[in-house]
Amino acid sequence: MVTAVPPLPRSAAPRPRVPAVRHLGPNWYASVMGTAAVGTAGAALPPHVPGLRAVCTAVWALSLLLLTALLTARALHWTHHRDQARAHLLDPTAAPFYGCLSMALLAVGGGALSVGRDWIGMPAAVALDTVLFTAGTVVGLAAAVAVPYLMVVHHRPEPHRATPVWLLPLVAPMVSAALGPALVAHLPAGQARRTLLLACVAMFGLSLLATLVTLPVIFSRLLTAGPLPLALTPTLFLVLGPLGQSTTAVGAFADTAPGVVPAPYDTGFAVFALLYGVPVMGFALMWFAFAAAQVLRAGRRGMGFAMTWWSFTFPVGTCVTGAAALARHTHLAAYGVLAAGLYAVLVTAWAAAGVHTARGLVSGVLLAAPRPVPAEPAPATARTTSGAVR
Numbered sequence: 189m190v191t192a193v194p195p196l197p198r199s200a201a202p203r204p205r206v207p208a209v210r211h212l213g214p215n216w217y218a219s220v221m222g223t224a225a226v227g228t229a230g231a232a233l234p235p236h237v238p239g240l241r242a243v244c245t246a247v248w249a250l251s252l253l254l255l256t257a258l259l260t261a262r263a264l265h266w267t268h269h270r271d272q273a274r275a276h277l278l279d280p281t282a283a284p285f286y287g288c289l290s291m292a293l294l295a296v297g298g299g300a301l302s303v304g305r306d307w308i309g310m311p312a313a314v315a316l317d318t319v320l321f322t323a324g325t326v327v328g329l330a331a332a333v334a335v336p337y338l339m340v341v342h343h344r345p346e347p348h349r350a351t352p353v354w355l356l357p358l359v360a361p362m363v364s365a366a367l368g369p370a371l372v373a374h375l376p377a378g379q380a381r382r383t384l385l386l387a388c389v390a391m392f393g394l395s396l397l398a399t400l401v402t403l404p405v406i407f408s409r410l411l412t413a414g415p416l417p418l419a420l421t422p423t424l425f426l427v428l429g430p431l432g433q434s435t436t437a438v439g440a441f442a443d444t445a446p447g448v449v450p451a452p453y454d455t456g457f458a459v460f461a462l463l464y465g466v467p468v469m470g471f472a473l474m475w476f477a478f479a480a481a482q483v484l485r486a487g488r489r490g491m492g493f494a495m496t497w498w499s500f501t502f503p504v505g506t507c508v509t510g511a512a513a514l515a516r517h518t519h520l521a522a523y524g525v526l527a528a529g530l531y532a533v534l535v536t537a538w539a540a541a542g543v544h545t546a547r548g549l550v551s552g553v554l555l556a557a558p559r560p561v562p563a564e565p566a567p568a569t570a571r572t573t574s575g576a577v578r
Contacts (some may be wrong), residue, residue: 192504193480199412201360203433204467204519205481209261209264209265209268209269209521209555210261210265210269210272210557211555211556211557212261212262212265212266212555213276213282213285213330214257214262214276214282214288214289215282215285215288215458215474215495215498216261216262216284216288216495217261217285217288217291217489218285218292218431218499218501218502219254219258219495219498219541219542219545220251220254220255220258220292220295220296220497220540221288221291221295221501221502221536222249222293222501222502222504222505223250223254223296223378223501223538223542224247224248224251224296224298224299224502225243225295225502225504225505225508225534225538226244226501226505226534226535226538227244227247227248227251227299227302228244228245228248228298228299228302228505228509229301229505229508229509229512229531230244230296230531231244231302231303232241232245232302232508232509232512232527233508233512233522233524233527233528233531234515234516234524234527234528235513235524235528239410240272241303241306242306242347245303245305245306245307246272246301248296248299248300248302249300249304249307250536251295251296251556252300252304253295255293257295259331260373262289264362268401270498273496273527277287277338278338278343279343280339280343280345280349281351281353283297283335283338283339283343284335284353284355284356284357285353285356286327286331286334286335286356286357287328287331287332287335287356287357287358287446288356288541289324289331289357290324290325290327290328290331290359290360290363290364290367291324291325291326291328291356291359291363291378291502293321293323293326293451294320294321294325294360294364295325295363295367295448295502296362297316297317297318297319297320297321297324297367298317298321298366299365299430300312300313300316300320300452300504301313301314301317301371301372303372304316306572308518310446312369314374317370317371317464318371318374319367321367321371324360324363324364324468325361325362325364325368328357328360328361328363328364328392328427329361329362329364331357332357332358332360332361332394332395332398332539334357334529335357335424335433336357336358339354342400347408347409347412347463348409348412348413349407349409349419350405350408350409350429350468351406351409351423352406352415352426353420353423353426353501354402354405354406355399355402355403355406355429355430356399356426356429357396357428358399358402358430359395359399359426359429359430359433360395361391361394361395362391362392362395362396362399362430362433362434362437363393363433364388364391365389365391365395365433365434365437366388366437366440366509367390367435367440368384368385368388368391368440369384369385369386369388369441369443369444370440371384371442372384372444372489373444377387378431379447381450382449385441385444385445385448385449386449388440388441389441389556392434392437392438392441395430395434395556396430396434399430401429403430405574406427415482415485415486416482416493418486418489418490418491419491419493419494419496420496421482421483421486421491421496422483422494422496422497422500423477423479423481423496423499424475424483424501425476425479425499425503425504426483426499426503427471427475427479427503428472428475428476428479428503428504428506428507428508429502431468431469431471431472431475431506431507431510432469432503432504432505432507432508432509432510432511433509433510434468434510435462435464435465435469435472435506435507435510435511435514436506436509436513438457438460438461438464438465438515439465439510439514439516439517440513441457441459441460441461442457442458442460442461442517443450443516445457445458447482447522458518459518461513461514462514462517462519465510465514465517466514467512469510469511471474472507472510476507482534493544493548495545495554496542497537497541498541498545499560500533500534500537500538500541501534501537501538501541503539504530504533504534505534507530507569508527508530508531508534510525510526511523511524511526511527511530512524515527519566529575
């Protein structure tokens with residue numbers, strides 16, 4: 189006789205563990221990027237304000253703690269909520285944010301060399317930056333290929349769905365290009381240094397050309413379909429990322445090239461830093477004004493806090509370092525003033541985004557299940573917009 193095995197009671201069915209991280213998307217790495225940018229951009233300012241470097245080092249240490257916490261939380265997310273993690277990859281509004289993982293690793297690693305060395309020492313800073321730069325570059329190059337592939341094969345978004353978020357995986361190699369030259373001096377002279385520097389130049393070209401292909405699609409969408417939904421309006425500032433970071437990168441190439449590449453190519457990098465950086469920074473300022481006007485318009489229509497507010501931080505930070513690089517190479521005080529003014533905007537935006545994010549975490553609103561972003565602009569709340577970028 190065969191005895192039927194009774195079914196397991198419903199209470200015995202497996203339950204998802206660590207529910208708090210189920211809706212923790214890759215967009216949260218933007219908070220690490222923005223925090224690290226406050227530290228590194230402050231250290232790059234031409235005017236040496238007493239005490240500023242110590243504050244910047246403390247902010248960098250905070251970004252390191254945030255990165256560690258987020259890496260742990262995201263590991264739990266992938267372990268216990270793999271279905272949601274796969275859903276993020278197949279979601280055209282969430283997948284581009286995987287570029288933020290790369291940029292968070294790179295930003296914290298670069299900060300270790302620029303300011304973190306004051307607290308942890310140069311050997312530890314070099315070791316930490318080497319690990320994070322390597323990991324961030326590998327992740328960034330993978331995202332720069334994988335995310336566009338998913339968009340072509342699986343997502344297939346319609347043209348009117350284009351947003352500046354699409355730039356995120358494409359900007360990651362540019363961050364590697366800008367921060368890699370700082371490691372060149374810590375490599376053996378000769379082939380090793382030249383290889384890293386030229387690899388950074390190659391990543392500069394990869395990211396720049398990909399951005400030049402994508403940016404017209406985004407601008408065309410704005411012209412033909414009108415303003416972005418309120419929750420996504422702050423993402424207009426993401427366009428500043430490749431502009432400011434590429435200006436920072438060419439300045440870093442010019443600083444590093446002497447003694448690494450033979451003449452006359454070393455001086456050629458210095459010429460290129462000016463011929464490229466000056467006009468691109470001009471376009472960045474134009475876009476800054478355009479994006480700020482759009483944000484003011486959205487604010488009048490009821491735009492509330494969203495995790496997209498972190499878009500006000502890291503991209504502006506890249507413009508600070510870009511302006512600082514131009515001040516270094518042109519010896520013009522105007523660029524120093526510009527860098528200081530942009531840094532004030534960066535700190536204000538970081539403080540606002542940080543306070544609202546902390547409140548949302550304490551209340552649990554930002555970790556709640558997201559609601560769809562309305563097709564037409566409408567007043568947004570923290571709960572509805574916190575998931576708009578997942």
